[in-house]
Amino acid sequence: MKDGDGALMGDTKVSATNVNVYYGEAHAIKDVSVEIGDKAVTAFIGPSGCGKSTFLRCINRMNDTIDICRVTGSILLEGEDINAKSVDPVQLRARVGMVFQKPNPFPKSIYDNVAYGPKIHGMATNKPDLDAIVESCLRKAALWDEVKDRLDKPGTGLSGGQQQRLCIARAIATSPEVLLMDEPCSALDPIATARVEELIDELRDSFAIVIVTHSMQQAARVSQKTAFFHLGVMVEYDDTDKIFTNPSDKRTQDYITGRFG
């Protein structure tokens, strides 16, 4: 699983160049450039407030919803600039799914949670198609066997770990190419965390996954590439193995050995 060989990775899916983010006067992200590979897990690590979540939210333009937030630089998804005027964030977010820190299923049935994305994007016109999408997404999210008998029950009635897997199923239901995960396990217990991590490893075959995490062990377990952020700067970006065994920057070394953060 921890096979950080760059040669195994697919082509570049997302390429960010000189991205800067400002919250009003505050300069949150400074000149970050990163290439995110397809069919691989890229982990962003760093101390709290270092800008890793902010950068993640740039990739599906969730920062647009914050009035005072301003993003410069270029982010390309398969060569297309996602910040171009002609790009509707709605279209982008169908291709770049997101899973949030706290499980946030809609207060609707399990079925409706998964079916909502395909419905609004017109991906299924009839009930059997929709049923098929829902089933395959729940299967991919390793949740099908647990919920197949209660698809009409509210999603909020599931346990925390199940809710998070439901959110993952919801995110992959629009068949995205990139899956962004913002600390997906921080609200889960170790057993649920292990299941989600297994799931991430399986999903790697189909998506480019970017995961923000506080847990260095998690980053080491699930990712092939790791980027270390500190104070809004991306300090180091390399194969996960290298980051955790032989980092080239002193700050990375200090962080992963627990000297700060």
Add this chain to the structure above:
Amino acid sequence: MADIAAPRRAASLAEVTPSLKKRRAAEARFKAYGIAAISVALFFLVALLSTVFYNGASAFQQTSIRLTVDLKQDVIDPQGRNTADAVMTGNVFRWGGLVDEALLSQLGIDPNDELLAADAQKLISGGARIYLRDYVAENLDQIGTKQEIWFLADGVVDAFMKGSISEETEESRRPIKDRQIAMLRQLEEAGALEKKFNTGLFTFGASSRAETAGVGAAMVGSMYMMLVVLALALPIGVAASIYLEEFAPKNRWTDLIEVNINNLAAVPSIVFGILGLAVFINFFGLPRSAALVGGLVLTLMTLPTIIIATRASLKAVPPSIREAALGVGASKMQAVFHHVLPLAMPGILTGTIIGLAQALGETAPLLMIGMVAFIADIPSGPTDPATALPVQIFMWANMAERAFVERTSAAIIVLLGFLLIMNVTAILLRKRFERRW
């Protein structure tokens, strides 16, 4: 002893230190204040309700007199057409004769004894002939027969029967004569005098005769106004709140609008009445005294309440729901209408119904737009002259007669009943929507 700064500690857990004593006393005092405040509030509530019910309960019964009326063809419909039209357009003044005749024969009074006959006639409501006409129009097949019909007694008789006029009072100082009382006793013995449930209270409009005055017209007027308020204030208020809360940029202008909306909620209601008079009646030329204008004015008054309640319930929807919807590629509007609004619905409905209840009880602005009017007929549409329940209460409260005093309280009971129904509806709706996902 070694360390002076060490906190003084009780020797045992059970020991009551002075500071603990003080804290307990403070807590007990606070609880006592709370109980006292609630008791005072409850006392006033009970006092208010019991006064209203004590005064108003009797108005739900009305004294009626049973007479056997000979429905003579030549009086009712001399042409013998026997249609409802013919009955309704006949000379209603001649109908009084039928009632008087029945009454005198019931009491065994010689019609030629004019003084006695005049006293007897005063026992029956002046509205009896109109009632008889309406009765015949609905029962055309009974023309030419004798029928037992219950007529409303006069307001004075009703007051006497309910005990608000005492027989002990000197005859010259009470509105009912000894021999009239004797007639009533006679009717009572014959089983022809009874207190019945006062349906007229809910069907009649305004009347100068207490026994034929009711809140029917006012209730219909209030209903039209509530419909206008609901149809306008709910959509406008919810749309405005959604825009301000979810879409509008946060800048000086939206701040200014927000402050103004909050201030509008505190504007005295009479000011809205003047505004309505100037704008809706004088400028737009809408009819005076109409429920439509009343509804428009009350809409203006209710809007801030609805907007404030709606914005509060939109704010209470966790942002994670919006993020989740946006995250799967919903547009902002889809996120709001598919996810945020349903979750905010219970709060919006509660706010709306509280706003409506407030509007239902509002009097002052209606005085300004001419809804303080003598409305005898039930309005048939929102543009007809109408009055409203609280205004009817206000008008009756100015009347001195005992029958109107009890009607004032009865109208208050009806109004409180409506408010209770609305509040219960609010609670039920909230429960329903909270359970439904």
